[in-house]
Amino acid sequence: MKSLKNLYRIGYGPSSSHTMGPGYCSQFLKDTYPDADKYIVTLYGSLALTGKGHLTDLIIKKILKDKVKVIFDYKSKQEHPNTLIGEVYKDGTLLNRHTFVSLGGGTISIDGKICFEPEVYPFKNFQEIKEYALRNNITLDRVVDRFEDVDEYLNQVFLTMEKAIVRGLNTEGYLPGELKVRRKASIIFHNDTPVEKRIHLLSSYAYASSEENASGNKIVTAPTCGSCGVLPAALYYYYHDLSYPLEKIIEALKVASLIGNVIKQNASISGALAGCQSEIGSSCSMTAAAISYLEGLNINNIEYAAEVAMEHHLGLTCDPIKGYVQIPCIERNAVCVLRAFDSCYLASILTDLSKVSFDTVVKTMYQTGLDLSSSYKETSKGGLAKFYSKNEK
Numbered sequence: 001m002k003s004l005k006n007l008y009r010i011g012y013g014p015s016s017s018h019t020m021g022p023g024y025c026s027q028f029l030k031d032t033y034p035d036a037d038k039y040i041v042t043l044y045g046s047l048a049l050t051g052k053g054h055l056t057d058l059i060i061k062k063i064l065k066d067k068v069k070v071i072f073d074y075k076s077k078q079e080h081p082n083t084l085i086g087e088v089y090k091d092g093t094l095l096n097r098h099t100f101v102s103l104g105g106g107t108i109s110i111d112g113k114i115c116f117e118p119e120v121y122p123f124k125n126f127q128e129i130k131e132y133a134l135r136n137n138i139t140l141d142r143v144v145d146r147f148e149d150v151d152e153y154l155n156q157v158f159l160t161m162e163k164a165i166v167r168g169l170n171t172e173g174y175l176p177g178e179l180k181v182r183r184k185a186s187i188i189f190h191n192d193t194p195v196e197k198r199i200h201l202l203s204s205y206a207y208a209s210s211e212e213n214a215s216g217n218k219i220v221t222a223p224t225c226g227s228c229g230v231l232p233a234a235l236y237y238y239y240h241d242l243s244y245p246l247e248k249i250i251e252a253l254k255v256a257s258l259i260g261n262v263i264k265q266n267a268s269i270s271g272a273l274a275g276c277q278s279e280i281g282s283s284c285s286m287t288a289a290a291i292s293y294l295e296g297l298n299i300n301n302i303e304y305a306a307e308v309a310m311e312h313h314l315g316l317t318c319d320p321i322k323g324y325v326q327i328p329c330i331e332r333n334a335v336c337v338l339r340a341f342d343s344c345y346l347a348s349i350l351t352d353l354s355k356v357s358f359d360t361v362v363k364t365m366y367q368t369g370l371d372l373s374s375s376y377k378e379t380s381k382g383g384l385a386k387f388y389s390k391n392e393k
């Protein structure tokens with residue numbers, strides 16, 4: 001398993017696979033061939049079909065400037081749905097050609113090799129992590145401490161999460177793009193309809209972070225940009241409203257990272273490969289684990305909370321309207337954080353009766369994702385993206 005630094009990436013939205021990943025690919029081309037006078041970057045599959053809404057071409061042009069020509073190839077098929085090919089030219093001669101794949105959460109491969117991500121943990125799945133923790137009589141956050149020193153990094157991660165929420169709560173107006181979606185975090189935050197305080201606050205925090213992402217602002221992938229509102233909302237709530245110490249929040253981030261990394265290693269966190277269950281379902285599992293840890297539940301409770309959180313997202317489609325990470329994405333983050341609390345509640349009383357392990361639900365999620373039609377995997381060809389019409393309000 002890789003470092004949690006590869007899971008929690010601090011960067012700019014709106015998409016880890018469609019913005020951050022292609023950004024890293026462009027940076028690679030620029031750094032490797034600084035003397036090139038022309039780059040041609042061709043986007044395929046999901047990157048082509050939803051690239052405009054995800055601002056993929058903009059990030060490539062931002063890095064490679066006017067030397068780059070970006071081509072959207074809507075027809076050709078590549079092995080992976082998030083493939084881009086970069087060609088490098090000098091004096092009219094092709095110097096080199098690289099095939100990049102944006103694997104989700106900002107991870108990329110170049111010519112078949114996954115970049116910049118050494119193995120850090122010796123675990124294949126959650127069962128192995130659990131056995132290690134029980135054998136050594138340590139909590140899950142301590143498992144992380146045994147393999148990497150990340151406290152300073154996680155401080156930055158949480159600070160970035162906090163700042164995004166505060167900015168989001170204090171910004172009004174409309175999100176970028178043609179959908180003319182109104183920002184809602186501040187509307188929810190200032191609404192005085194009687195409702196349980198927790199629901200009110202968590203929803204507004206999740207909207208705030210997700211709206212910052214949709215605006216292309218600085219956020220943390222948790223585990224992706226599209227699902228970046230869920231875990232921050234819960235952690236901010238514990239820190240800001242329940243006055244949990246920062247140290248505890250950092251520990252919860254560690255616990256959540258193990259869940260996210262198990263999913264990333266054994267399945268996928270890419271909506272283009274496995275649908276929204278792999279993005280928002282993963283964030284729900286991570287958040288349910290974090291909440292369970294903060295509530296003082298044990299390792300079996302944590303596992304079951306993460307399992308419940310994923311199980312009831314199975315089959316969830318990715319169908320962003322016009323490719324923007326706005327509808328259904330932002331609202332989905334708010335619903336998801338509430339569901340994470342429900343999962344924790346069920347785990348607190350039903351763990352001993354549970355029948356399905358976390359590893360089993362991860363395997364199930366992946367196979368379900370592979371079986372999903374490509375119309376429902378970040379292509380904007382099915383679901384809401386297909387049936388949405390401009391006449392809707």
Ligand code: SF4
Binds near residue numbers: 317319326378
């Ligand atoms: S629908 Fe889900 S997977 Fe698809 S872009 Fe939105 S958040 Fe990401």
